[in-house]
Amino acid sequence: MDLDSLREESADYETQVKKLVRELAQKYDQPMIPTKxxxxxxxxxxxxxxxxxxxQLLTRLLQKPTLFGKHIELPLTEEAPNITTESIxxxxxxxxSSYTTSFNPNVKGRTTNIALSAAEINDIVLGPGDRFYFNTIVGNSTKDKGYQLAPVIINKQYSEDYxxxxxxxxSTLYNAVDQAGLxxxxxxxxxKEVGYVPLGRDATIAYGGKDFKFMNNKEYPILIRTIFDQQAGTLEVQVRAGVQEVASN
Known part of the structure; x- marks a missing residue:
């Protein structure tokens, strides 16, 4: 990392360093994608x-200006999904835990979107301490991925979007996860209030903005299982684990 362009004597030296550190974090940080x-x-x-x-990087750069103009090692930590074949x-x-919501299967676009997103989170496995980021796993709901136009809530108003x-x-996932105590x-x-879960029990997401995130705080791995039934118009999300692990904890 070449820091030669920054000088300690600069009036906005600390501001520049903070900006640099933030830019580096945006470049190198990456969320965990759980195993499946x-x-x-x-x-x-x-x-x-x-x-x-x-x-740590900010403190190091502010306290040791002699580092500027040199290449230094970034304080990065890396954490792998806490899963092994034996542990699952x-x-x-x-x-x-299990939670089920209902939808109208005759609304084709919305039904398709629920099915696609439910498939993305199906059979995700989280080891102890592993995190789940909905937007990272499901991704952007774009037309090229098969998502269709359907009603969405933006600024308390309904509009159409992919x-x-x-x-x-x-939201179904949130309620199952919350029941499991994750x-x-x-x-x-x-x-705006939605009709498929009680007031205050929804989890809205917006790719690149609002996300739904949770962590497996159990001492054993858990599995997310989705059951999409188009004929019945239901989506069920289950949180599963091994009987022995649950009994011993």
Missing amino acids: LNNQGEIIPGQNRVVLDES QGIESHVI GGGVCQTS EIVELHHHS
Whole structure:
């Protein structure tokens, strides 16, 4: 990292350093993508969580101006998904919690969007301490990914946009996760009441902005299972774990 362009004598030296540190964090930080099970129950590897220690880097640069003009090692920490093949044996055997919401299957666009987003979070596995970021896992609900136009709530008003209905998936997940006692990290509510969950029990998301995040605070791995029934017009989200692990904790 070449810092030669910054000078301690500059009037806005500290401001420049803080800006640089923030830019570096935005460049290097990456959220964890949890592991997932395929149809054969085999692990699909996720992505490590990488975090730049902004406070440590800022202190180092402010206290040691001699570092400027040199290449220094960034204080990065990397955390892999806390999962092994052995640790997830029997993970599907016990339902810790379950939550079901209803939708109108005759509203085709919205139904499609719920189905697509529910499939993305199905069979996600979180080890102890692993985090789930809805926007990272589901991604942007764009037309090229198969998402369709459907009603969404923006500034207390209904309008049409691609991915309308995805918030029903995130809200169903939130209620199942909350019932399981998992730690909620980030949660936002709609600006207008929705009909598929009680007031205050929704979890709105907006790609690039509002997210729904939670952490597995249990001492054992958990599995997220989604059951989408188009004919019945229902979406169920379950949190599962191995019977032995649950019993021993």
